Amino acid sequence: MSTPPEAGHDRFEPGLSAVVDERRQLINLAYRLLGSLAEAEDAVQETYTRWYAMSRQQQQAIESPGAWLTTVASRICLDVLGSARARRERYVGAWIPEPLPDRTEWMGGRTGTGGAEPADPADRITLDESVNMAFLVVLESMTPAERVAFILHDVFRYPFAEVAEIVGRTPAACRQLASSARRRLHAAEAPAAPAAGQAGVVRAFKEAWEAKDIEALVGLLDPAATMTADGGGMVGTVLRPVEGSGRIAEYLIHIADKAPGLTLLERTVNGRPGLVAQHSGVTVTVAAFSLAEGRVTRIWAVRNPEKLRPWTENGRDGRDGRDG
Missing domain, CATH: 3.10.450.50 (Nuclear Transport Factor 2; Chain: A,)
Structure with a gap:
């Protein structure tokens, strides 16, 4: 940290900070997509591995690092969801999404980048209605494409044009996927008690x-x-x-x-x-x-x-x- 910055490093530092700051958003997204904190951390770690595998010039050529990271993380999660179905068919008994505590009750856990990190889930998962167990269980009944399209659009408010680029389908198809996901939720869930x-x-x-x-x-x-x-x-x-x-x-x-x-x-x-x-x-x-x-x-x-x-x-x- 005491090493003098390289020429041009000060210009790159804000971008680097923005990349690191995306981690919380990525963990929040990946957990909702996968229902597993361990798998979400692995997906985010793989996302950052791909980012840092690029040259400095390649990174600087990316206009929006946050959008790039979200796209890569979502596609990784989409692949994981595809393989997870086969793994869960071999799972002994029922598979339930991984439960998360309140931030005051969080006891620790590994980081998505392999380093030490404060035991604070505020850096990991924002607890709201999109992570209550009933919601996550219904998400498990969706196809991978339905789940990704619904979470990106309805929970994280990405426009369908951007969702389409991530999922590899047309905006109209993604709109239909999200609509189908909403029907599943409404059919499965009674109004949540306060x-x-x-x-x-x-x-x-x-x-x-x-x-x-x-x-x-x-x-x-x-x-x-x-x-x-x-x-x-x-x-x-x-x-x-x-x-x-x-x-x-x-x-x-x-x-x-x-x-x-x-x-x-x-x-x-x-x-x-x-x-x-x-x-x-x-x-x-x-x-x-x-x-x-x-x-x-x-x-x-x-x-x-x-x-x-x-x-x-x-x-x-x-x-x-x-x-x-």
């Missing part, structure tokens, strides 16, 4: 689970509620969704009986009230909820340790946790 109201239901759910009060649990669950768990074949869990309020309540009581000493913590999961289960101080499950009319309609329980990195002390191997 966060404050959801927090109260989740708290009552936690207390009923801790008390092993099966009647209270059934009362808090919609009769047609569904619980899906993701262990990735790495930890024990149900491989198929548990359906119906009675069966879910019985299963939760069974878990409580099998794991004495389980600690339940109220935490923000992808921007909405959720629960974290810890055993001996180690985070073992992160649960996200969807509500309608004051009752829980969906529970997504992530138990795959590889998806719990941001919830652990060291952010890598999941051995350390906190009691909150």
Whole structure:
């Protein structure tokens, strides 16, 4: 850093700063496209690898580095989505998007460029309605092209002309892709409950689970509620969704009986009230909820340790946790 700048370096520095500053936007985009922080970090790292592989002259010839980075990252994500379908068909049990904590609860994680970085998700993911678990799960049902077109246009407000260049289709085709994605969302999702109201239901759910009060649990669950768990074949869990309020309540009581000493913590999961289960101080499950009319309609329980990195002390191997 103490080396005198090369001739012309001062002219390039603002561009370099702009390139580095794009990282947060790219991570936000890639996570929404892929539903996995690990895959998003890999995609952004590959994007920067391609940028820095170019010569100084090639970089300076690019009129808008931010647009170039977004285009490359989106195309990388499009390729990843194409291959992800095959990988997820081989996945043991259900695949649930990787849950993210609130910035005050973030415990660390690797960086997209391989270097040290403050454990602050503000540099990673902005938590809003476009990353709540119900939204991400519906995105998983879309084709890769639908997902990319919808996220770029409806979430990040890119005009269809730019989306078309990224996706490799016409603007009209991209408009149709985004429209199809919107229909999927509207057909799948009931209006989201206000966060404050959801927090109260989740708290009552936690207390009923801790008390092993099966009647209270059934009362808090919609009769047609569904619980899906993701262990990735790495930890024990149900491989198929548990359906119906009675069966879910019985299963939760069974878990409580099998794991004495389980600690339940109220935490923000992808921007909405959720629960974290810890055993001996180690985070073992992160649960996200969807509500309608004051009752829980969906529970997504992530138990795959590889998806719990941001919830652990060291952010890598999941051995350390906190009691909150």
